[in-house]
Amino acid sequence: MMKLPAHVLFRKEWSLILWEPRGTLDQAVVNEVVAFIETAERRTLQPFHRFMDMSALDMVDLNFKFVFHVALSRRLSATPKPSVKSAFYVTSPATVHYAKLHAMLTDRSPLDVALFTDRAAAATWLGVPAEALTMP
Template sequence: MEILPDIQFHEDLPLIVWKPRGILDEAAVNKILADLVRREATAVKPFNRFCDLSAVESFHLTFKYVFHFALHRRLSYAGREPVKSAFYVTHPEAARIVKIHALLTDFSPLDVKMFEEREAAAKWLGVPVESLTMP
């Protein structure tokens, strides 16, 4: 099992934090997806998610990929307990990607929301804002 450096899991909250850096492409998203699916399969209870996109310098994701990814997440998570997935965005391209994901997962157990402030995301997730920061 590969340890991904941009991921932090807080079992006590329960919350997974991902802060991708540099170029965000299909390979990077596929790695986090594999890790997420593995954690979902072994988790004792459902966990919320926080994705900090502020350190991404370039987004190399097509509409087709984002569409298929979001649809896959919607279908593969169907029938499970609801979880919250917060995205912290600081770039218009990040916002576009998150809006597509949120639209396609709407009315599913994945409650996806976009935030421009970490504090608002922490409040929505019900966690301390410090838990959302990574070195």
């Protein structure tokens, strides 16, 4: 069994990973979650969607170069796999900026990225009930 990073929950019944980072979103936090997702992708046969709730962040400490490299890495690791959806729940200009950047850089790849300001709309897009997007 893999150890879940902080503020991550795997909802097996909906093939969904929830991530609700808190405080400062920096390279170390992103790298930990990306490593977890890539390991989970290698270990499971069934693809799973992602929901990132960015509402508990106080600050985003990332830069274009880092986001570019993460997006490129995700494109390359996702290419031979079925398509998956990544929904970003964004509530600040900084989270909108970096989520849009990630979405643009992964466009036309198996990663279908969308930004939402409404959790219910994100749940509908992901094909799960709204309660699936709530951390216990």
